[in-house]
Amino acid sequence: MGEIIVLLLLIIFSGLIFMQGDEFAHLNESQLGPGTFPQLIAVLLAVLSLVLLIRKIIDMKRAAGTGASAGEQFRAFIHEYKLVIIMFAMLTVYIVLIDVIGFVVMTLLFVIAAGLLIGPKKRKNIVILVCVSVVLTFSTYLFFQNVLYVRFPSGILL
Amino acid sequence: MFDLLILGMNEIFQLHILLIIFVGVVVGILAGLIPGFTVAMAIVLTLPLTFGMDPVTGVAAMIGVFVGGMSGGLISATLLGIPGTPSSIATTFDAYPMAKKGEASKALSIGIWASFLSSIISLLLLVTIAPQIARFALMFGPWEMFALIVLSLTIIASVTGESILKGLIAGLFGLLIATVGADPIAGVSRFTFDLGILRAGIPFLVVLIGMFAISRLLVFLERTEMAKDKEEKQKDELKDMKVVLKPLQTLRMVLRKPGTLTGSSIIGSVVGAIPGAGGSIANIIAYDQAKKWSKDPKKFGTGCEEGVVASEAGNNSTVGGDLIPTVALGIPGSAVTAVLLSALMIHGITPGPLLVTSEPNIVGGIFFAFFVASFWMLIAQFAGMKLFVKVTNVPVHLLVPIIFVLCVVGTFVLNNRVSDLYILLMMGLIGYLFTKYKFALAPAIIGVILGPLAEVNLRRAFMTNPDWTLFFTRPISITFLILAVLSIAFTVWQTKRSGKRMAGAA
Incomplete structure (x- = not known):
């Protein structure tokens, strides 16, 4: 359960970074702006976290029904x-x-x-x-x- | 080849520096032998103390801690049967049975000699290999540097932690944290979310102290951990035993096993040089290989000399290996060398392939400090063993508050900012959650330190030439990228295979 929360937080965090990444002024067209690298990483982080999240949810569904109250x-x-x-x-x-x-x-x-x-x-x-x-x-x-x-x-x- | 070493000798051979290295070694041994406290923690906490020193002295002190820490785990592994640090897990396999047979002093002295001799072997490898790699790396443009960083991060992610997916997530998280604050090229303030605390960015060392020290202490306070610690402290029947070390006799014993010694040292150095893999992995691999190559593998685990030699040679030689990429490329192989690099940066020295040519005295100083530290380690271990054994008795409830305070002081002293302390709390919590859910911390830490470097190189590459295909057409760059993909593919394949095998067995 905690793991799922951590992953959700990671996804939210990368979402925030991605959205903020557009707000910086680009100096000129040929270079990467200050927002590009973080946005790239944020997308990767979100995708990987999502993959792991889906896996965990499937695992949890399978294991459901056991355990204490x-x-x-x-x-x-x-x-x-x-x-x-x-x-x-x-x-x-x-x-x-x-x-x-x-x-x-x-x-x-x-x-x-x-x-x-x-x-x-x-x-x-x-x-x-x-x-x-x-x-x-x-x-x-x-x-x-x-x-x-x-x-x-x-x-x-x- | 040895001119760097001689240059270093001139730097290091001053009474106060030698003394500081000695203190570092003792601190390292203490950190190594107290279960639950790691070398990384000790080195992070030593850093603030080195601010007042000149760069060579500061780095020398930290190398002392590093070398001492790698050998300190031996003491608790032998006498208590519990690894003082993760890098002495395999040491318990043979040293503890040997101690139980009443030969604790033999196990300890063999271990000390193996640690010392393997350090020297790895130093030789370091001195010969690092300058060559640095020379080769001078050909790297921003494309190659970026590809190399990608490669190091994927390797770290694949060798640490529960799964490569989690390793990569941790690494990417580290990269993102590093982007908070001023942008490295244009100076634009980024991702501060209008919080004053974040305006100066998230300092690397605060992340490190939070993730490695604070989170480790919190883990220590879990009910099951506390119970385990109590239980381990109770089986101290061996602690009151008389420890009589016979240095010369055991030296001969170790030297009679040259194959095990050199083999394990080379394994240790290679493993140490791989980013992310350190003492804990080398210790086990070296032990395992020694067992496989042995004529009589059955006696391993019953208290045999080879086992102790292999495991202790394996972990201590990672120090030299770890320093290879650190010195030659500016890419740290572990959290410990990451601190070393950031110490250099605090003193205004930029690590990277140019370091060997532009700051030969620093590089030489690092090499020679390693040499001196190995000697001090030998002397301190043989002379001070009786005192060290007593330290395993220091109760947790005294240590934990002390280390907490040292973390807070260390963080504050870095930049004289109270706001960093709030970041420390945050990072401690994140580090704790990461450990709890088995995300490895090493990729995150290395991500934080390599993040700015990766970004600067990526953007520089595009400034030089907007053509992105250059990453795939320049031969060295594409080689690194292919290796990165392979390291991921290999790990995925390996986990699949072992998963199948587990299913088959069940």
């Missing part, structure tokens, strides 16, 4: 991917807030939170995580700030 499938899905989904959400929050709150604070929090999400929630573990998080945050911050002169987003805190 939708509710059970959903529960199994959540069980398997719970950590992936939560972690991706955490990463998103981390990235969004880096600019608002600041690199140092967010990194300290992210490492501890992510570590607790995956690992055991015991006191010893928390102590280790806090140490790791402090060392990691300040060593990257100081290295890039002082050796490579990178300015990290400082946000409202740091």
